């Protein structure tokens with residue numbers, strides 16, 4: 300491939316082990332200039348290891364990291380044009396805010412006047428004016444993290460690497476800093492890679508989300524793609540489709556026919572799946588609660604479940620119902636279903652899942668679908684945005 304065609308930050312076949320334990324397995328990941336990518340995944344899946352490999356603190360066992368077409372795999376961190384921002388503020392306690400922000404510039408032997416000018420610009424950009432002479436100990440958590448961000452941005456990095464920088468902050472400050480980091484990154488045209496285990500944070504900040512599972516990329520796509528077209532049961536569960544049913548059916552010309560079962564009616568889905576068991580996943584807000592004797596939908600594509608309400612709670616805005624499927628107490632799985640009004644405990648109900656609001660995968664144990672970059676994927680699933 301011509302160097303000019305390569306993504307600005309390009310990882311190919313990156314494999315990393317700690318001793319005999321392999322933590323990253325053949326990661327291929329291309330990130331465009333100015334793109335904001337979130338690395339999302341469960342604890343221990345390898346997010347920080349991947350970020351530290353990009354930063355240059357880890358040299359991979361195999362594979363390459365390149366920036367702007369240049370191989371940087373063996374370059375030290377300070378020669379990669381990157382800045383790293385951590386969860387802990389890592390500010391120098393004996394230095395003032397201004398000295399902390401200007402630290403990287405001093406290391407680069409810039410003149411005092413240039414440092415003072417740049418520190419002034421950064422302090423203004425981050426709303427830190429008036430605090431320049433203070434020491435970190437006299438700042439709030441949010442202010443400290445702003446100083447740490449200022450120190451990262453002062454050196455004009457081409458790539459900003461963020462390792463859960465917001466996770467120590469309280470909820471309100473986290474929300475406003477999310478917005479500030481995103482705005483600055485866009486304004487300055489910086490390429491950013493952000494490690495987080497917070498799904499909503501990844502969704503609202505990133506252009507593109509990479510979901511890691513045990514050191515491999517499970518899916519990469521826009522927030523809307525990974526939310527509405529999860530490539531596997533793992534991604535669906537990770538993106539909040541936590542209700543799970545095991546059903547069965549058969550491949551049919553038009554897709555897959557889910558067979559009627561003890562608590563479900565039959566229906567047709569567009570997915571191409573082999574005959575056998577399937578795992579069906581959906582979010583609590585996907586279903587509609589109706590009376591048990593509601594007539595079955597005529598479209599043949601709505602999944603209808605039957606059960607009874609075992610508990611009702613009010614998490615805010617909607618009522619959440621735990622519905623045990625089947626007629627007896629010990630019959631089927633329990634699923635959570637939201638409704639605008641409460642339905643009494645013990646009430647027999649139907650749960651309707653219209654097309655595109657539930658996801659169907661081969662049952663666990665069957666071969667999982669291949670990991671895909673859903674930006675170029677060819678899956679037939681045509682799920683649209685579905686919000687409560």
Ligand SMILES: Nc1ncnc2c1ncn2[C@@H]1O[C@H](COP(=O)(O)OP(=O)(O)OP(=O)(O)O)[C@@H](O)[C@H]1O
Nearest residue numbers: 317318322340341342343344345346347348349496
């Ligand atoms: N220096 C190390 N030596 C040995 N094993 C390590 C080292 N650093 C990380 N690991 C292991 O490698 C795996 C991946 O760790 P990593 O920190 O990359 O995960 P993570 O996805 O960032 O997790 P978290 O969200 O909990 O920070 C984990 O099993 C971890 O225990």
